[in-house]
Amino acid sequence: MQRYLSYVGMFIGVVLLQIFLFDNISLGIYFHPLIYIAFIIMLPLDMRPIWVMLLAALMGLVMDMATGLCGLNVIATTAVGFARVFVISLTTGLNTGADDTIPALYRLPQKNLMTYMAVMILLHSVIYFVAESLSMSHLLHTLLRIVVSDIVAVVVIWYIVKLFIEKILNK
Amino acid sequence: MYKLIEFIRRIYVVLLFLLIEGVALYCYAHSTYYTQAKILAHTNSVIGGLQNSIFGVKHYFTLRGENEMLAERVAELETELEFMREQQAASADEMAYAEIDSLTAQGLVQYRHMAARIISNTTNRTRNFITLNKGTMHGVIPNMGVITPDGVMVGFVVACSNRYSVVKSILNTDFRSSGKIVGDDRIGSISWSGKSPYRVEMNNLSIYAEIEVGDEVISSGVSQYFPADMKVKIGYVESYKRNESQTANDVVIRLATDLAKVSNVILIENYDYNEVSELERAVESGNYSSSGGGTPYQN
Numbered sequence: 316m317q318r319y320l321s322y323v324g325m326f327i328g329v330v331l332l333q334i335f336l337f338d339n340i341s342l343g344i345y346f347h348p349l350i351y352i353a354f355i356i357m358l359p360l361d362m363r364p365i366w367v368m369l370l371a372a373l374m375g376l377v378m379d380m381a382t383g384l385c386g387l388n389v390i391a392t393t394a395v396g397f398a399r400v401f402v403i404s405l406t407t408g409l410n411t412g413a414d415d416t417i418p419a420l421y422r423l424p425q426k427n428l429m430t431y432m433a434v435m436i437l438l439h440s441v442i443y444f445v446a447e448s449l450s451m452s453h454l455l456h457t458l459l460r461i462v463v464s465d466i467v468a469v470v471v472i473w474y475i476v477k478l479f480i481e482k483i484l485n486k
Numbered sequence: 487m488y489k490l491i492e493f494i495r496r497i498y499v500v501l502l503f504l505l506i507e508g509v510a511l512y513c514y515a516h517s518t519y520y521t522q523a524k525i526l527a528h529t530n531s532v533i534g535g536l537q538n539s540i541f542g543v544k545h546y547f548t549l550r551g552e553n554e555m556l557a558e559r560v561a562e563l564e565t566e567l568e569f570m571r572e573q574q575a576a577s578a579d580e581m582a583y584a585e586i587d588s589l590t591a592q593g594l595v596q597y598r599h600m601a602a603r604i605i606s607n608t609t610n611r612t613r614n615f616i617t618l619n620k621g622t623m624h625g626v627i628p629n630m631g632v633i634t635p636d637g638v639m640v641g642f643v644v645a646c647s648n649r650y651s652v653v654k655s656i657l658n659t660d661f662r663s664s665g666k667i668v669g670d671d672r673i674g675s676i677s678w679s680g681k682s683p684y685r686v687e688m689n690n691l692s693i694y695a696e697i698e699v700g701d702e703v704i705s706s707g708v709s710q711y712f713p714a715d716m717k718v719k720i721g722y723v724e725s726y727k728r729n730e731s732q733t734a735n736d737v738v739i740r741l742a743t744d745l746a747k748v749s750n751v752i753l754i755e756n757y758d759y760n761e762v763s764e765l766e767r768a769v770e771s772g773n774y775s776s777s778g779g780g781t782p783y784q785n
Binding site: 334335338339341342343344345346347364365368369372375379380381382383384385386387389390393394397446447448453456 | 498499502503506507509510511512513514516517521522523525526529533536606607608609610611612615652679680681682683746747
């Protein structure tokens, strides 16, 4: 029960952090870290893909309502939720579809955890920023937004993940 | 049938994914700045209070700068007021006063001003909106122009709830207005490309317009959102070049203010907005008749 509450708290925490902190930091058009994706990253690695995708869609819907964007966040988060099982397999070598024993997030080697996190963040931001700009004429500009925002997002989410594992899960 | 059910059972995650993505893509493709603003206006009824408190704390740290700016503005207005008083005293014409009173009584004064505070403001998206702490219960209505206290263009109101309103910022790729160089009456089209929060573009400015780097750019006066005689400041010419067809100039304008740092704004209502809009719509749809007979021109 406590574990579920931790995830509910995490959901609310990253949404509030995004809306009230990161959306209000105005350091230019290139600085737009999307840190709410941390919630999807931190879901248990052995969670059924259908639940991951539905929770990702819910997260997208909440962010759409909070930011006034009609569907943009749902498009990006649902795609990441759907692709997560493949990203895990690709970056950690684990196969969540088979009967393998899947280690918890905190048992992943740091290198694997970082790669998994970075790929998830990159995938999400590419879909988000490309769909937001909807123009190939600003391709370089969009690429720059992805790079700058992702560097910040990786650093912030790394600390959020560490905090979650150490303080909330007590591991 | 069993095989079909078994097949669907195996691929239901993919089907559900395609369904959710399809619905989201449909909503996003059919969304406009107006739907975004409407959603924001509704959401603000829930989170507006919290945003208001957070912005209040942030606002506290910028008070000094704002006070200095307001003091300068008050001094400027005092000077103008003094000048007006002197003029009035010099031409104490009873008839003129009577005429002004009569115009005011008939509702022919065109603009109304109102102050508001920004509680949420983004500048890092392609479609940026600003949320204000005043809504319909304070007299805010859609299509009110928004400027900073020192007279710089910010945007216009697109949606209101009871206590809050949402402004389409000049830093929104859907924003359109018109501007001109001070001292030249030729008009260009103002828009934002989404590249820098400090610059906007003025396109289709006549090649005959007298233009220099550093020239001040103001609102054209033909906009329904901003008073024609107010000269709402937009920014300064940073660079310009002929467009691809060599028929007009495309101008890059450095904004006169950093919109991310603005915390107070002035709202301007144009009492004639609806009348003019209805008249224009009637002319466009061919329902206008200058001889009267049920035209929107008649009251």
